Amino acid sequence: MADQFRTGPMPVSDQPEVEPREECGVFGVWAPGEEVAKLTYYGLYALQHRGQEAAGISVADGSQIVVFKDLGLVSQVFDEQVLSSLRGHVAVGHCRYSTTGSTTWENAQPTFRTTAIGSGLSLGHNGNLVNTAELRERAVEQGLLSRNGATTDSDLLTGLLAAGAADKGLEQAAVELLPTVRGAYCLVFSDESTLYAARDPHGVRPLVLGRLERGWVVASETAALDIVGASFVREVEPGELIAIDAAGLRSSRFATPDPKGCLFEYIYLARPDTTIAGRSVHATRVEIGRKLAAEQPVEADLVVPVPESGVPAAIGYAQASGIPYGTALVKNAYVGRTFIQPSQTIRQLGIRLKLNPLRDVIRGKRLVVVDDTIVRGNTQRALVRMLREAGALEVHVRIAAPPIRWPCFYGIDFASRAELIANGLDLDGIRRSIGADSLGYATLESLIAASEQPKTRLCSACFTGEYPIELPEDALIGKHLLEGIEKGVAGAAAPLAPAGYGAEDALRRP
Numbered sequence: 001m002a003d004q005f006r007t008g009p010m011p012v013s014d015q016p017e018v019e020p021r022e023e024c025g026v027f028g029v030w031a032p033g034e035e036v037a038k039l040t041y042y043g044l045y046a047l048q049h050r051g052q053e054a055a056g057i058s059v060a061d062g063s064q065i066v067v068f069k070d071l072g073l074v075s076q077v078f079d080e081q082v083l084s085s086l087r088g089h090v091a092v093g094h095c096r097y098s099t100t101g102s103t104t105w106e107n108a109q110p111t112f113r114t115t116a117i118g119s120g121l122s123l124g125h126n127g128n129l130v131n132t133a134e135l136r137e138r139a140v141e142q143g144l145l146s147r148n149g150a151t152t153d154s155d156l157l158t159g160l161l162a163a164g165a166a167d168k169g170l171e172q173a174a175v176e177l178l179p180t181v182r183g184a185y186c187l188v189f190s191d192e193s194t195l196y197a198a199r200d201p202h203g204v205r206p207l208v209l210g211r212l213e214r215g216w217v218v219a220s221e222t223a224a225l226d227i228v229g230a231s232f233v234r235e236v237e238p239g240e241l242i243a244i245d246a247a248g249l250r251s252s253r254f255a256t257p258d259p260k261g262c263l264f265e266y267i268y269l270a271r272p273d274t275t276i277a278g279r280s281v282h283a284t285r286v287e288i289g290r291k292l293a294a295e296q297p298v299e300a301d302l303v304v305p306v307p308e309s310g311v312p313a314a315i316g317y318a319q320a321s322g323i324p325y326g327t328a329l330v331k332n333a334y335v336g337r338t339f340i341q342p343s344q345t346i347r348q349l350g351i352r353l354k355l356n357p358l359r360d361v362i363r364g365k366r367l368v369v370v371d372d373t374i375v376r377g378n379t380q381r382a383l384v385r386m387l388r389e390a391g392a393l394e395v396h397v398r399i400a401a402p403p404i405r406w407p408c409f410y411g412i413d414f415a416s417r418a419e420l421i422a423n424g425l426d427l428d429g430i431r432r433s434i435g436a437d438s439l440g441y442a443t444l445e446s447l448i449a450a451s452e453q454p455k456t457r458l459c460s461a462c463f464t465g466e467y468p469i470e471l472p473e474d475a476l477i478g479k480h481l482l483e484g485i486e487k488g489v490a491g492a493a494a495p496l497a498p499a500g501y502g503a504e505d506a507l508r509r510p
């Protein structure tokens with residue numbers, strides 16, 4: 001038997017205007033005798049940067065599953081009382097940024113379904129599927145479409161898994177279903193007593209396994225293992241399914257691995273204190289900065305980062321160039337972490353809500369400003385203007401990644417192609433558009449070298465347009481594909497400018 005309950009949903013109109021980050025974070029615990037809901041809460045806290053629209057935890061105690069989820073940050077959704085009521089030995093946690101389907105309570109995760117024999121299944125998904133339309137057809141044929149209003153690829157997957165589990169068990173159902181699912185997926189799911197984790201054959205998104213004294217943990221990033229005191233064991237391998245229960249840990253392969261790890265995790269998405277494929281994200285970012293200094297030198301007085309994600313690359317740039325490193329911008333860490341909408345007057349202040357210049361540091365200096373990416377260019381334009389107003393003599397912008405020219409279909413919500421500044425303008429055009437004295441990007445080769453991964457094991461499609469997982473035709477992909485089908489307007493979402501992409505800030509910033 002399973003149960004599901006909710007708190008009062010937060011009105012969509014009250015959500016933060018920009019700021020949520022893209023994709024999702026997943027976390028799972030199997031640990032008898034531990035407070036698994038609280039461990040999951042802290043795990044999700046460490047993964048909050050991966051999704052700030054909704055959060056949820058399911059707990060199983062051997063006889064039932066309870067799911068608690070809502071719109072909002074982890075700290076807004078859960079309190080001591082709720083966490084204390086979630087008792088069991090298996091937990092699945094999820095923090096969401098919507099890359100498929102709208103931001104509604106129904107689309108928050110873990111998703112939940114019951115099987116025909118009455119057992120439950122809760123699931124958390126990080127990534128984006130690319131054969132969602134095909135999976136939906138299968139779900140329609142089998143009468144598995146959600147009746148709870150969910151419009152996500154993750155919910156479809158849960159329905160198909162639950163259907164298969166009824167006669168052959170969940171583990172076997174997953175081994176049979178997953179080879180037919182295409183796209184990026186890191187899954188953490190459970191029935192009443194077993195925790196499962198699976199990673200797509202390309203391993204696009206990270207997923208790691210950790211050990212507790214009395215149990216096991218799976219998480220999107222190693223930083224989440226650290227925060228709950230779990231030791232890193234290994235990555236969940238691409239194409240691997242793991243099951244953990246009282247009998248121990250079982251591993252099976254459902255597909256031949258063909259690794260294509262997301263390069264963007266290294267430069268922007270993952271926490272700097274995370275390790276991916278054995279490489280520290282912080283060290284990668286510092287190294288990119290060093291290479292950037294060699295490739296894009298400039299005479300200047302001070303290297304300043306755009307906080308926070310530009311910091312490691314700025315450190316590397318300063319080290320390699322010999323130009324002193326300094327702080328010139330102070331970030332308000334709490335902007336975008338509240339559900340109070342800024343008034344029109346406040347919103348017009350734009351970037352000043354997030355960053356404020358240190359005028360004494362900036363006045364009379366030639367600055368090298370290091371940022372991680374340029375998507376639409378709006379942030380950099382406002383930033384350059386702000387630094388000039390604060391007295392900078394020159395502003396040289398250096399970007400720790402190549403120009404982004406293509407959207408992502410594997411779990412990141414970029415702008416549409418038309419909105420990406422590097423699509424419409426050449427280097428000098430972008431420089432003039434943002435008002436910088438000079439502009440330089442890191443090369444793809446430097447980025448790949450800094451990650452210490454072979455090029456063949458990485459996805460770099462947003463820079464190159466070479467998508468490692470085949471995409472369906474235009475009409476069959478897009479953030480709101482399932483909602484479009486429901487309304488009979490399938491095909492409205494073209495893949496290179498999907499409906500809903502870029503509707504707010506092009507790349508949601510941390």
Ligand code: SF4
Pocket residue numbers: 204261262263264265407408409410411412459460461462463
């Ligand atoms: S397209 Fe870019 S953001 Fe998407 S998975 Fe590939 S490298 Fe990552």
